[in-house]
Amino acid sequence: MAALRVAHSPDKGRGIFAAHPIPAQTLVETSPVLLFAKDEWETHGRHTILDHYAFKWRNGAMALALGLGSLFNHSETPNLSYSTHPDSDEITYTTTRAIAEGEELCIYYGNNLWFQPAGAAASTSDVQIEDGWGGLSNLETPDFLEGNPDDIIPEDELPFERFKPPPNEESAETIRTAQAWVVDVPDARNIGAMLKWINRMGLDRPELGHLKRVRKTPTTNTFLLSLDPDAPTLPPEIELPDPPRQLSVPTSAALTLTSLALKNALWPTTYAPKRKGEVEDWTRRKARWAMQAMQTVVDEAIKAQAAGELAIAAYIPSEPDSFIAHDTRQSTAHPLRHAVLNAVRKLADHHTVTTTSSEENGQNYLLTDQTLFTTHEPCIMCSMALLHSRVKEVFFLVPMNKTGGCGGSTCLPFLPGVNHRFGICRWKPGSINTSGISIDDVVDA
Amino acid sequence: MDSDNQFMAEALAMAEQAFAAGEVPVGCVFVRDGRIIARARNRTNELRNATRHAELEAIDEILADHDLTPQPRALGVYPLSTTTLYVTVEPCIMCSSALRQMGIRHVFYGCANDRFGGCEGVLSVNSALPHPVHPPYPATGGYMREEAIMILRRFYITENTHAPIPKSKTNLAASPTPSAFFPRELVAQSQFLRDLTCPCLRKYNV
Numbered sequence: 008m009a010a011l012r013v014a015h016s017p018d019k020g021r022g023i024f025a026a027h028p029i030p031a032q033t034l035v036e037t038s039p040v041l042l043f044a045k046d047e048w049e050t051h052g053r054h055t056i057l058d059h060y061a062f063k064w065r066n067g068a069m070a071l072a073l074g075l076g077s078l079f080n081h082s083e084t085p086n087l088s089y090s091t092h093p094d095s096d097e098i099t100y101t102t103t104r105a106i107a108e109g110e111e112l113c114i115y116y117g118n119n120l121w122f123q124p125a126g127a128a129a130s131t132s133d134v135q136i137e138d139g140w141g142g143l144s145n146l147e148t149p150d151f152l153e154g155n156p157d158d159i160i161p162e163d164e165l166p167f168e169r170f171k172p173p174p175n176e177e178s179a180e181t182i183r184t185a186q187a188w189v190v191d192v193p194d195a196r197n198i199g200a201m202l203k204w205i206n207r208m209g210l211d212r213p214e215l216g217h218l219k220r221v222r223k224t225p226t227t228n229t230f231l232l233s234l235d236p237d238a239p240t241l242p243p244e245i246e247l248p249d250p251p252r253q254l255s256v257p258t259s260a261a262l263t264l265t266s267l268a269l270k271n272a273l274w275p276t277t278y279a280p281k282r283k284g285e286v287e288d289w290t291r292r293k294a295r296w297a298m299q300a301m302q303t304v305v306d307e308a309i310k311a312q313a314a315g316e317l318a319i320a321a322y323i324p325s326e327p328d329s330f331i332a333h334d335t336r337q338s339t340a341h342p343l344r345h346a347v348l349n350a351v352r353k354l355a356d357h358h359t360v361t362t363t364s365s366e367e368n369g370q371n372y373l374l375t376d377q378t379l380f381t382t383h384e385p386c387i388m389c390s391m392a393l394l395h396s397r398v399k400e401v402f403f404l405v406p407m408n409k410t411g412g413c414g415g416s417t418c419l420p421f422l423p424g425v426n427h428r429f430g431i432c433r434w435k436p437g438s439i440n441t442s443g444i445s446i447d448d449v450v451d452a
Numbered sequence: 453m454d455s456d457n458q459f460m461a462e463a464l465a466m467a468e469q470a471f472a473a474g475e476v477p478v479g480c481v482f483v484r485d486g487r488i489i490a491r492a493r494n495r496t497n498e499l500r501n502a503t504r505h506a507e508l509e510a511i512d513e514i515l516a517d518h519d520l521t522p523q524p525r526a527l528g529v530y531p532l533s534t535t536t537l538y539v540t541v542e543p544c545i546m547c548s549s550a551l552r553q554m555g556i557r558h559v560f561y562g563c564a565n566d567r568f569g570g571c572e573g574v575l576s577v578n579s580a581l582p583h584p585v586h587p588p589y590p591a592t593g594g595y596m597r598e599e600a601i602m603i604l605r606r607f608y609i610t611e612n613t614h615a616p617i618p619k620s621k622t623n624l625a626a627s628p629t630p631s632a633f634f635p636r637e638l639v640a641q642s643q644f645l646r647d648l649t650c651p652c653l654r655k656y657n658v
Contacts, residue, residue, distance in 0.1 A: 267637055283647060340523055341515050342531065342553050347505065355501035373502065391546035395502040408545065409584045412549075417581060419545060427566065434610070449584035451553055 010035055011032070011075060011112065018442055019080045023110050029106040038076030038101040043069045058447075065093045072098050089114050093217030150299075155320050156292035165289055166298060166438045167402060170414065170431040176196035176259075176266045181423065184255040184273065187215075188232040188239055189222075189246060201230055204242040211238075217260035231256070231274065274391075297432075300324045300380045301404060301439055307333050308382045308444040314338070318444035319452050321381040322345040323354055323374070330354045334452075345452065347381055347389035351396055374398035382444050384411035384433075386451030390419045393429065400430035404441055410451045456560055459483055459538040460595040463562075466493040466506065467540045467603050473498065477603045480506040480539035482514060482532070489535070490514045507539060507547040511554060530555020540600040542593060545570035548577035552586045559591040562600030 010029055016022030029035060045067035052061065054071060060077045061069040068268060071077060072090070076098050079087060089100045106112065151160070160171075178184050192201055198221065205220070210233055222229045232239050238251045244264045260279040263266035270276040287295075300325055307320035310335035319334040333350035336342050354373050374396040383405045385393065390412025393401060407415045413431045420429045446452065459481055466479025470493035479493040492510035496502050514520045521531050532554040537543075540562040543551060549572025551559060559571060559578065570577035571591035579588035592640070 024592075220493065286487060339526065340521075341512075343508070343511065343550050351503055352501060355499055355504075358500045373500065386553075387581075388546050388549035391549065392503040392566075395544075395546060397502075415576065417584070419575075425574070451549075451586075 011421055013075070013078060016080055016111055018440055021078055022080045022113070023075055023078050025106045025108055025110050027108050029102055031102055031104045033102045034099055035102060035112065036075050038072040038074035038100070040064070040070035040076075040096050040098060041073070043095065045069075062091060062098065064091070070096070070098070076100065079112060079114045080345060081116040083115070085113045085115040085158070086110070086438045087112045087114045108245075115281075122167060127429050136242065151291050151295040153290050155296070156290060158291045159288045160291055160294050162289075166301075167432040167434045170433065176257075176261075176269070177263065179269055179272075179332065182266070182269050182273065183258045183423075185258050186233050186253045187218075187232050187256040187274070188251045189229050189254050190232060190241060190251040191227045191229050191249050192245075192247060193226060193227040194246070197247075198228060200242070200245050204245065205230070205232070208239070215350035217279070218256055218276050219277070278376075296324075297380075297402065298438075301402060301434060303331065303381045304382055305439055305441065305444060307331050311346075312443065317450065319346045319381070319383050319444055321350040321377050321379060321385075323350055323377055325354075325377050328357060330357070343388065344421065345386065345389050347385045348392055350379070351392055377404065381452075382441075383407055383416050383446065384413050387412035387417065387419065388409050388451065394419055394427050395427060397427050398429045400432060402432045402434065404434040404439060405444070405446075405452075406433060407448065407450070407452050409448055455486070456538070456595055458542070459488070460562060462488060462491065463540050464596060464599055464603065466491050466637045467600070470494045470506070471607055472558065477607050478506050478541045479537070480510055480537060482510050482537055484520075484535045489520050493632060499620070503546065504546065505547050507543055508539065508550060510537075511550065512600065532556045538595070540570040540575050540596075541565050542571050542591070544568040545577055547573055548591075550577075552578060552589060555586065556589050558589060560595050561591065561593045561628050562595055563597045563604075564593055591603065 010026055010033075011023050011025045013021055015251055016024075025038075039415060040062070042064060043061065045059075048061070048067075048069045052058065057069075057071060061071050064070040076089075079089075079100065086103055087100050088103050089098055091098050100112075100114070105136070156246040158320065192198060202220070212233070212338045214234055215231060218231055220231055222231075232251060241247055241251065245310045254274065256274040257276050261270045262280055264278070267278045300409045303324075304322040306318045307322065308318040311320055312318035317334040321332055323330045330350050330353045332346055332353050334346045335344040335349060358373065374393065376399050378400050379393060379398050380402045383404070384403045384407040385401065387410070388408070390401075401413060402415065408415055412419045414433070418431075419425065420427070420431065454611045462481045463479045466481065467477040468479070470479055471477035473493075474496075475494045475497050477494070480491070481488045482490040490510040492506045492513060494506050495504045495509060498504075511532075514535075525531065532551070534557060536558045537551065537556055538560045542561045542563065542565040543559060544565060545568055561571065568574060571593075572578070575581060578591045591600045
């Protein structure tokens with residue numbers, strides 16, 4: 008009777024199971040390999056499903072295990088070790104411990120997994136999983152279902168990691184400035200007349216709202232006039248010794264005291280610290296909400312893959328209507344039909360149908376105060392689309408280090424000078440099974 | 453007038469169309485084999501969607517047309533590999549990335565976009581930023597630049613009836629009318645024509 012049988016493995020597709028108990032250190036399989044030359048692999052093989060199965064062989068060749076070899080699944084705690092034999096073009100598989108009847112036989116695929124391992128966090132094995140995030144073993148319950156929903160969840164127990172934009176304009180060279188016209192009014196008796204004149208001339212403009220109008224020094228009072236390229240004409244009735252001159256002034260209010268000191272050195276600037284709770288507290292209720300939203304988007308991605316699409320989905324859980332979409336670039340033969348753009352479009356189309364008010368600029372900032380969940384870090388196009396739409400925060404599960412616009416290839420909301428910033432929350436690996444939503448790391452998600 | 457400027461004039465005509473429709477006036481044409489295959493303009497207000505930029509509208513048009521985009525496409529051949537874009541304003545980061553994913557051959561633009569530009573303006577999405585698959589493409593600015601800026605200024609100065617209205621009465625009293633942002637006499641002066649650096653333009657994404 009054969010020691011091994013092929014059967015369905017929960018979350019992993021087919022797998023190899025022990026048909027009866029097997030002692031430790033037993034050679035259970037010898038798989039001959041099919042070899043791909045380096046060029047053939049680069050041109051063809053790696054673009055196919057074979058990329059998930061092949062082993063590195065010598066001289067840059069790649070080897071596909073025949074026999075049962077390609078059916079062993081991955082485990083963080085494998086019970087099978089394998090050895091490659093380039094001389095005989097074979098791979099052998101040996102048990103590392105005694106195997107019980109019905110137990111699945113798994114190997115360790117290596118450190119460059121193309122997917123997040125199934126059940127990594129739920130593993131009850133005696134081996135502590137080092138997930139690189141400080142361990143997840145102290146998580147209370149993975150879905151936050153138990154306990155008072157109003158409790159604040161400590162930051163390190165949240166299922167995701169939050170990224171804040173780096174402090175902005177915290178050093179002299181990063182202060183953004185514009186050229187403003189100013190004029191000295193040494194005689195303090197003229198201050199009232201100058202203020203009236205400024206008001207009359209309409210120089211009280213919003214773009215100067217973050218700056219003080221007058222800068223007082225022991226010797227003179229300097230008035231801020233305008234940001235126009237041309238010098239304003241001064242009031243003839245007020246005697247001023249000097250013509251207007253240009254100065255660099257900050258373009259926005261100061262968010263921190265450090266920034267305020269730097270800005271005040273240029274021109275007296277208002278101090279507008281972010282409101283309390285810049286880093287929002289997360290209650291168990293909210294954590295539960297996020298966990299369910301992320302699970303929803305993963306389920307949608309798995310459905311998409313079953314329908315022949317890339318396993319990428321995006322979800323905007325808003326009231327009263329939520330919007331969910333998956334990638335459709337395969338079925339539409341349109342390379343830009345990404346999940347995020349599809350979700351934004353669904354939301355916009357809904358608004359176009361349901362709102363009848365007159366058009367105004369600003370109404371298209373659809374995602375103001377909204378959170379978007381997506382399975383994969385959005386590409387640069389989609390990240391900028393979210394920035395254009397003024398999204399509040401973006402949660403993603405799988406980082407896309409080569410193509411992502413939220414920290415992978417670049418981080419758009421943290422670029423200096425962009426007119427909107429959104430929060431980025433990266434899911435910690437392990438708390439949600441992502442084995443069903445793997446995509447190639449060169450794809451723009 | 454050489455052909456580049458001719459195509460840019462066509463793009464400007466699309467920007468005029470956007471202007472007439474109350475949209476931020478940006479227009480573009482896509483050219484293949486010396487012929488315009490698609491024209492589009494900004495439709496962000498109409499479609500309530502800040503991502504419906506002229507470039508993406510035109511790409512949708514090209515892909516929907518099976519004469520322009522034969523199906524199925526040959527593996528590894530980009531849909532826009534023989535196509536050139538003429539657009540009045542430097543493509544934003546979103547559109548620059550979209551164009552790279554579509555394998556555009558070359559982009560010509562009018563004025564730079566210091567706020568959102570993805571072809572060197574803010575980020576070099578078209579070339580310097582590495583991508584594991586999509587090749588870089590060249591982007592060249594300055595074609596009919598002043599005309600491209602003029603139409604934007606015209607929009608913001610006098611015709612922007614779609615600008616959000618201040619909510620409170622006190623704000624209303626303090627806020628200048630749109631024309632106060634850019635006095636007409638200044639607009640005519642060419643030294644005022646700096647690319648989209650004016651704070652008033654910054655709140656709009658183009």
